[in-house]
Amino acid sequence: MKTAGDILAANNQEVWSITPTATVYDALKLMSDKNIGALPVRDKAKKVVGILSERDYARKVVLMGKTSRETPVEVIMTPADQMITIQPGTSLEDCMALMTIHHIRHLPVFANERLIGIISNRDVVEAVITEKNKCIDNLSDHSETLFMQNFDDHLAGGKG
Numbered sequence: 203m204k205t206a207g208d209i210l211a212a213n214n215q216e217v218w219s220i221t222p223t224a225t226v227y228d229a230l231k232l233m234s235d236k237n238i239g240a241l242p243v244r245d246k247a248k249k250v251v252g253i254l255s256e257r258d259y260a261r262k263v264v265l266m267g268k269t270s271r272e273t274p275v276e277v278i279m280t281p282a283d284q285m286i287t288i289q290p291g292t293s294l295e296d297c298m299a300l301m302t303i304h305h306i307r308h309l310p311v312f313a314n315e316r317l318i319g320i321i322s323n324r325d326v327v328e329a330v331i332t333e334k335n336k337c338i339d340n341l342s343d344h345s346e347t348l349f350m351q352n353f354d355d356h357l358a359g360g361k362g
Contacts, residue, residue, distance in 0.1 A: 206297055206311050207290030209329050210319040217319055219244045222251055222276035226263055229254050229275050240308035242317055243279045250317050252279035255308060287312050288321075294333075297326050 219242040220229045229241055233256065243252040254275050262278035263270055286300055287310045297309055301323050311319045 203293045203295060204329050204333055205290060205294065206288050206292045206309065206321050209294075209321050209325045210290065210311060212329075213319075213325065215319055217242065217317060219250075220254065220275055221245070222274065222279070224275050225271055226254075226259060226268075226273045226275055226278060227270040230256075230259060230270060238320075239322060240320060242310060242320065243275055250282055250285075250310070252276070252281045253285050253308070253310060254279045255306075257307070285310060289313065290318065294326050294330055297321065298323075298330070301326070 218232060218236050218238065220232060222243050222245060233239065233241060240253055240255040242250050243254055245251050252275075258278045258280065259270065262268070263273055268277070286304050286306055288297060288300065290311055290313055292309075292311075300309060301307065307323045309321050310317055311321060
């Protein structure tokens with residue numbers, strides 16, 4: 203089974219981030235410009251202090267009567283101590299389970315204390331489908347080979 207690290211290696215993505223004091227509007231603009239659904243939040247020392255997702259915006263700004271141009275990211279982000287994170291060796295099955303259990307769409311991937319990327323539920327689903335299709339293709343090729351060998355044996359008057 204593939205791992206989170208395999209997804210990161212295949213995607214070779216850049217990790218964008220935002221500061222806690224930036225406005226939610228700035229974070230949304232960055233997410234839109236980069237076509238991403240979540241941003242790590244880093245302090246001045248570049249330490250990850252939280253994560254901000256589109257879902258945070260939808261639930262903690264508009265519905266709470268706040269404005270994105272005035273609200274700092276730190277007000278609505280999920281703090282680091284509440285983030286669900288994984289390591290590069292985490293299997294895709296475990297990633298899917300974590301996303302399902304915690305109702306999240308993005309998993310920050312850490313190697314020791316260093317953020318090396320974020321994988322989304324779309325990344326995981328695409329990787330699982332690709333892996334399953336390869337398995338099906340291999341089984342199909344193997345089955346066809348066995349069929350042809352059995353057919354050839356039958357024509358030759360051997361087994362069968």
